[in-house]
Amino acid sequence: MAPAIAHFLLGAACVLTAAVPVVLRYEFDREHALWLIPLGGVWGLIPDAHHIAPVFVEPLYAFHSSLWVELFGFHYTLDRPAVRAQYEASVFGAITVFLIAIAGFWAAGRIRRVGPVARRPREHAVAILLATGLASGLATLALWIGVSVQDGFPLAASLVGSSSVLVGGLLTLLAGGTLGVLCAGLLEFSLSEPLRINPASTAGVGLAFGVGVWLLAVPVPLAVITGRNVPLLHFGSLAAVAGYGVVCGTVYALVRGAFSPRAPVRPGSTVRRPSHESN
Secondary structure, eight states: OOOHHHHHHHHHHHHHHHHHHHHHHSOOOHHHHTTHHHHHHHHHHGGGGGGTOSSOHHHHHHHHTSGGGGGTTSHHHHTSHHHHTOHHHHHHHHHHHHHHHHHHHHHHHHHHHHOOOOOSHHHHHHHHHHHHHHHHHHHHHHHHHHHHTTTOHHHHHGGGTOOOHHHHHHHHHHHHHHHHHHHHHHHHHHSOHHHHTOHHHHHHHHHHHHHHHHHHHIIIIIHHHHOSOOOSSOHHHHHHHHHHHHHHHHHHHHHHHTTOTTSBSSTTOOOBOOOOTTO
16 A cells, blocks of 8 residues: 555645635635645545454455545555555655645635736636636546546557556546546637536536537447447446536636636625726
8 A cells, every 4th residue: 555644645635626716716714724634634544444443344445445445535546556666756746746736725815815807818818727727637637536446547548559557547637638628618618607607507518518528439439449348328437527527617617707706705695706897
């Protein structure tokens, strides 16, 4: 297994990163935000409970060995032999990721306090790029988990004639980044601003986008390209791509709304931010 500190730091980093769009969009109590670090860290360590549990050790160990522990801060990825063999690198890598997550969370809070509203074309472009980057990044992490829990990296790698987990992982990251740009473009240019900054609306469009991508890429093309017997209705891949679309759509709306005068100050609030046009 990877060092416990690596699991703790990566779990905390995941929670902090996932909170960035929320911090950008809504008022957030910074004192309460400190709890995200220990909560995320413990979440990343949950699969290792068999080391200290006084009872149910065997079932807990069996759970630790399953692919489902990827849901706990990429626990399964950290415990892969190739990563586990790099002990020092995994620790310093986790520290680096944690510090980047801290910086991103801090920056989101600073931006929120300034309360910027995009009016000029350049400001709109910056808001679109930031929303696209965060939406693509977080959705790609969700896609990674969706592929990993199904042990789907070898299948992904077979698209280029390989069976390497590393190649499959790199292709998953590439696909996530590409789909993120396409999904963001769809949301930006097909929805009006009130819908574009509404997470419920964009999540629905993202879901439809994910299902559309699955229909175009999986049922027949994947089987033809890889030469494998892929079921016509492959629920695992459908769930992974649909989940990607939902996350991408939700995050995009949260971040775009952070720079819009139409966005509410708090979740569920109807109070609007001042447009500052009178100043």
